[in-house]
Amino acid sequence: MSMTSQDTEARGKISYTFDEFIAKRESLDWYRDEPFLQMAVERFTDSEFEKIHKRILSFSPMVSSNWNHLAAQSARPEIRPHMLHYDAFNHRIDRVVRPMETLQLEKGVFGEGLFSSQMTAWESFVKRMLIHQLGEAGVTCPLTCTHGLIALIEEFPDEVHPELHDILMHTKEGANGEFAIGAQFMSEIQGGSDLPANLLEAVPDGKNYRLYGNKFFCSVAHADYSVVTAKITGSNKVSTFIVPSWLPGEKEKEKRNGYQINRIKWKMGTAEVPTGEFQYNGALAYPIGPKDKGIAVAVGIVLTLSRLEIGIACAGFMLRASREANLYSEFRSVFGRKIKDYPLAASKLKQIENAAQRTTAGAFKIYDLFLRLEKPLNPGLKSDHPLETRKQLFNLRELILLQKIGATKEGVEVLREAISVFAGHGVMEEFSTLPRIFRDVVVNEQWEGPRNLLLTQIYRDISRVADWYPPSDFVSNVLEGASQEMIQTFSEQLEDLLQRQVLGEVSEVSMEAAAEWDAFCNSLFKAYQEVALSEIK
Structure with missing residues (x-):
């Protein structure tokens, strides 16, 4: 019996489709x-809930879809x-040439006036937490840097430089419907996070300065x-400056304010935001x-907000990652059973x-403390x-550092596990956004101080305040709501580690102590998150 042309056409055709999964994923509203x-x-x-809830319900479809x-x-x-x-x-x-899609996204995100009065x-x-679900996307790093610039100018009002007020209004409230974008340029080739090693020179020019260097x-x-951080001529201490990219009337002419961009860096993640030299x-x-x-100005204000x-x-x-992995596990069948089964x-x-959920709960709780202490x-x-306020301020300082290292480390692990739920499709970048977000969170782990630097800072901080804030009090305050047994265990571990050679000369003993300190900070912050989670559920 000969084959018909219809049989030939049917042979080898793929009947399987992901349409059901795609339709459900695209219909999701992230709030x-x-x-x-x-x-x-x-x-x-x-x-405030009812009012905010309604506004987020109105806002979320735009983030989730367009x-x-x-x-x-x-x-x-x-x-x-x-x-x-x-x-x-x-x-x-x-x-700096960027795609039309990024420009459209940037206009929408910044047009929300997220830091306006x-x-x-x-x-x-809450809106920012939703926007972050896009990944960095060329907008969230600029958004964060702009927040830091706004806070810096508000912290140090300056009548001598009226230009700073204009910059504040342009970034915070917008001008003629356009919101300006801020950045923070601190790292130099010889120093990285070591800001005291800055060599960029600031030369006095009347009430202003001129910058020279890289x-x-x-x-x-x-x-x-x-x-921008730099050292004033003749000084060995770092100062902070606000630098416009263009002077008035020069942006249209594309004449930059006394600097050149040598190149755009090739990064493993956050690739949509241009990083230059x-x-x-x-x-x-x-x-x-x-x-x-x-340094105190740059780290205490700008980097604190970034962290x-x-x-x-x-x-x-x-x-x-959780939402999309669960959705796929409910859709995909392998060997006759759904993945979730x-x-x-x-x-x-x-x-x-x-x-x-732990990370979300912890982020809310830390931000709540930030607001209650009046930012x-x-x-x-x-x-x-007063002493109790000083303790609360110290708690906030350390929790921000612990969150930065804890959430980024776990973020890498969570994204990797979520990708594995998709198996081979999980690494196909047109199939899923998760690989891009995975690279972004790996880069976030390095931003604003890598893990080892911040672990060292936390250890030094707790050691320096021990005379007025005993380690056991710090633990009991941070873990308020946890069991007494857990609080006692962490307190004993902390007191022991503060007597060890965590920051000593390199040896088998000091390396073992350092590894235990890393593990302790990770466990302590997860315990904090668990308390925060229990207060929501």
């Missing part, structure tokens, strides 16, 4: 369909940011304004904050969900506050 996030919002916003589509499109490698150094007439312009802190917080790692290269050749800079306390934001971002990353897979899904920035370890 409406996330009951735990709604519970957390209700728990922490009290009388902005998500723009973020996915802008991640295509062939359209990543690049430099156009010269125009057609050989003028040096250093234009018209938006409450909690509404902004900044080696400058994210948000397309920003309108940047926070800058050469300053006399850029006009406005000083801000005490001239001999630039706080990274915790919010990790919560968003994990919520999305295999105990090993079900166990992983439960772990991912728990991590997402303290740069408090240092010494202050004139």
